[in-house]
Amino acid sequence: MQDDAMHDDPLVGRRASSGTHIGFPMGSGAGVTLTDVARAAGVGESTASRVLRSHGSFSSKTRASVLEAAARLGYVPNRIAGTLASTGSKLVGIIVPSLANIVFPDLLRGANSVLGKAGFQSVIGVTDYDLVGEEALISSLLSWRPAGLLVAGLEHTPRADAMVRGGGIRIIEMLDTDGAGIDMVVGFSNRDAGRAAARHLIARGYRRIGYVGHDLALDLRAAKRFEGFRAALAEAGLQVAGQMIAPVPSSIAAGRGALDRILHETPDLDAVYFSNDDMAIGGYFLCLSRGIGIPDRLALFGHNGLEVARCAPQPLSTIRTPRVEVGEASARLISSDGPPSIVTLDFELIEGATT
Amino acid sequence: MQDDAMHDDPLVGRRASSGTHIGFPMGSGAGVTLTDVARAAGVGESTASRVLRSHGSFSSKTRASVLEAAARLGYVPNRIAGTLASTGSKLVGIIVPSLANIVFPDLLRGANSVLGKAGFQSVIGVTDYDLVGEEALISSLLSWRPAGLLVAGLEHTPRADAMVRGGGIRIIEMLDTDGAGIDMVVGFSNRDAGRAAARHLIARGYRRIGYVGHDLALDLRAAKRFEGFRAALAEAGLQVAGQMIAPVPSSIAAGRGALDRILHETPDLDAVYFSNDDMAIGGYFLCLSRGIGIPDRLALFGHNGLEVARCAPQPLSTIRTPRVEVGEASARLISSDGPPSIVTLDFELIEGATT
DNA sequence: ATGAAAGCGCTAACAC
DNA sequence: GTGTTAGCGCTTTCAT
Numbered sequence A, B: 001m002q003d004d005a006m007h008d009d010p011l012v013g014r015r016a017s018s019g020t021h022i023g024f025p026m027g028s029g030a031g032v033t034l035t036d037v038a039r040a041a042g043v044g045e046s047t048a049s050r051v052l053r054s055h056g057s058f059s060s061k062t063r064a065s066v067l068e069a070a071a072r073l074g075y076v077p078n079r080i081a082g083t084l085a086s087t088g089s090k091l092v093g094i095i096v097p098s099l100a101n102i103v104f105p106d107l108l109r110g111a112n113s114v115l116g117k118a119g120f121q122s123v124i125g126v127t128d129y130d131l132v133g134e135e136a137l138i139s140s141l142l143s144w145r146p147a148g149l150l151v152a153g154l155e156h157t158p159r160a161d162a163m164v165r166g167g168g169i170r171i172i173e174m175l176d177t178d179g180a181g182i183d184m185v186v187g188f189s190n191r192d193a194g195r196a197a198a199r200h201l202i203a204r205g206y207r208r209i210g211y212v213g214h215d216l217a218l219d220l221r222a223a224k225r226f227e228g229f230r231a232a233l234a235e236a237g238l239q240v241a242g243q244m245i246a247p248v249p250s251s252i253a254a255g256r257g258a259l260d261r262i263l264h265e266t267p268d269l270d271a272v273y274f275s276n277d278d279m280a281i282g283g284y285f286l287c288l289s290r291g292i293g294i295p296d297r298l299a300l301f302g303h304n305g306l307e308v309a310r311c312a313p314q315p316l317s318t319i320r321t322p323r324v325e326v327g328e329a330s331a332r333l334i335s336s337d338g339p340p341s342i343v344t345l346d347f348e349l350i351e352g353a354t355t
Numbered sequence C: 001a002t003g004a005a006a007g008c009g010c011t012a013a014c015a016c
Numbered sequence D: 001g002t003g004t005t006a007g008c009g010c011t012t013t014c015a016t
Helices: A002-007 A034-041 A045-052 A060-073 A079-085 A103-117 A131-142 A158-166 A190-203 A220-235 A252-265 A277-290 A307-311 A323-333 B002-007 B034-041 B045-052 B060-073 B079-085 B103-117 B131-142 B158-166 B190-203 B220-235 B252-265 B277-290 B307-311 B323-333
Strands: A091-096 A121-126 A148-152 A170-174 A184-187 A209-214 A242-246 A271-274 A299-301 A318-320 A342-344 A348-350 B091-096 B121-126 B148-152 B170-174 B184-187 B209-214 B242-246 B271-274 B299-301 B318-320 B342-344 B348-350
Touching: A034 A045, A034 A060, A045 A060, A079 B079, A091 A103, A091 A131, A103 A121, A103 A148, A103 A323, A103 B103, A103 B121, A121 A131, A121 B103, A131 A148, A131 A158, A148 A323, A170 A323, A184 A323, A190 A220, A190 A271, A190 A299, A190 A318, A190 A348, A209 A220, A209 A252, A209 A277, A242 A252, A252 A271, A252 A277, A252 B307, A271 A277, A277 A299, A277 A307, A277 B307, A307 B252, A307 B277, B034 B045, B034 B060, B045 B060, B091 B103, B091 B131, B103 B121, B103 B148, B103 B323, B121 B131, B131 B148, B131 B158, B148 B323, B170 B323, B184 B323, B190 B220, B190 B271, B190 B299, B190 B318, B190 B348, B209 B220, B209 B252, B209 B277, B242 B252, B252 B271, B252 B277, B271 B277, B277 B299, B277 B307
Parallel strands: A091 A121, A091 A148, A148 A170, A170 A184, A184 A342, A209 A242, A209 A271, A271 A299, B091 B121, B091 B148, B148 B170, B170 B184, B184 B342, B209 B242, B209 B271, B271 B299
Antiparallel strands: A121 B121, A318 A348, B318 B348
16 A cells, blocks of 8 residues: 555655755655656566666666666665565674674774675674673574674584574684684684794793783683693793783783782793783783883783784784784685685784883 | 475475584574474464564463474574564664774674664674765665664765665764764764863963874864864964874874874974874874873873773873763664754763873 | 566464 | 464566
8 A cells, every 4th residue: 555655656755854855856765666666667677676786688778767767766775675585685794702802893894895895784793702692693693694604713502503504604703713613714723823922932032921811711712822822831841930810801901900910929920921912012001100121021922913012112022813804804705605614814923022 | 386395394405414413403494484383383374473573462382382393493583574574674774984993893882782682783884984985885774774874973975864864764873963963963072072172281281282183084073173172272372383184094103103293393392182092192102212201291182082091101181982872872762763862972081191 | 678477484464 | 362364575487
């Protein structure tokens, strides 16, 4: 009956709006259907559809009138209907644990830029580092029948794992290659990053090396780095000379506080490995405040290669992770039809001035 | 014909998958329709639908069998179809200019947390500070028939403006109250923030005040702050004693470089107002490197109240903006049915140690 | 080159 | 309390 009401004047509809704006069809946009456009152009629905999607064949004359009608009516295609009628959607789900750490916006940025160019829309989900929350998000995202799913990390609940496997879509796990993936995996080995950090400190001559981290039960990748770190120390006959783990998400304040505490407990450390750059910058700020000489009295090593770490008066020694690149590469795989595979992108150790 | 094929055994279908995983229905998830569930439960489609949405009435016995069937078949509802059949969708579009500056992830975070709790999914769009790109994104997002649109900023192309007005949905413009909104507006006055910064510096006794900013043609809100800043200086009979605008997006490196240059050109500045905290932290790092005494030789003032600014050895004097809160408040308005309105959230001037 | 018609999977009256 | 029946707006054979 909506149709009936609109047959006479398809331009009248929906909005009570006073039509204040100019230069654009009145009562426009939503509400105008392909049927309206077809009728206004004097062609059939399917023809209008073909023209609007530049798919199939039609005369240039038909083309012109359809386009004109669409523009005049302010037609906005309904992708919900389009998706339902055709096969797959142009929605891609992206699941990250947090948005508070710039690492994940970086990942999103990389993914979104590539996806956007390919005509996909990103639907995001934030788990707050909770695997059960992730499961709920996956279920919810799957109900939008996305073309694929990008998710940070390899660890999932059994149900989440089963769901995505049953979804019949491409699933890309990001930022971690230490473990088994479901379908595609794009990232790097956090374990290796931890090892690289340890080897660097050892090579530089440090021996009383401590660790300052944040909640490892939540941040599984930080835990893997720490694991690799300890392994490399052990290979050199060393062990962690002290550790301090703040039971909170990583932050500059947490890093600052944790370094303060570990230096009380273990004053003779000569170097500290931080769970990431946020924590490390906090440590760096503490040293500046306290007048603790870097790197002579204490060396600092981080992880991620954030801008703030690179631009500090003494650039932080750290490992640059290819976050944006991981996002980009992952997004590209959405349209791939190849077999499951693993893409490893290299991290880069930055020898700053803090070691 | 799909239906026909599945009548006999609804569990067989779609996926060629070898069914490697265990503890979950085989050939599951996508592909199983409500019809399948209804049939398996021995009830009608609409009854199954009611049960699954806990809407309408049904016996607890029916409820049990439907739920059992859904679980057994691994049914994942198809929201695309659901949305098309019902009225509005549970998708909300969020448009931000960038993800490279933590300010926008903060905004997203606030919005997404509230949206998620209300059963909405966030579909994001990144404009790269390009209004034409924004227009394209709006058009694209609108085609998903979202329940509403959250967009940073008040400035849009005429077409974009017309489109959202014609969309018949709630539209919330965020982070700026200096100008006319389309529907709802949630934010604060950047002009006032600039004025507050200027007044603070003046009250502290600074007179040779410079400005270090980033590309103002793109960042319209930074431009408004600068405008308010100059106005307040003028009211005190002062004017900007020098300015340096890096023709790039804001960053720590840009702030550092720009301060370096302005100090060459105008060595006798006694204070600098930065377009935001990223730029200001860059300036702060330069001063640390050069041994420029803060605030005696040079005072620094930023904008945003980022964690890095608050945790620095000398906490940066800045203005804390309620980014997360703006996101939260905006998200809450999506479901509102009130008239267009403006919500102003206060910013807070932080008197740090750099002024 | 174009149109008619049959759905896509679900929700929402409306009967029973 | 439950089933039947229309669509939602579009894409897609299949004729013509």
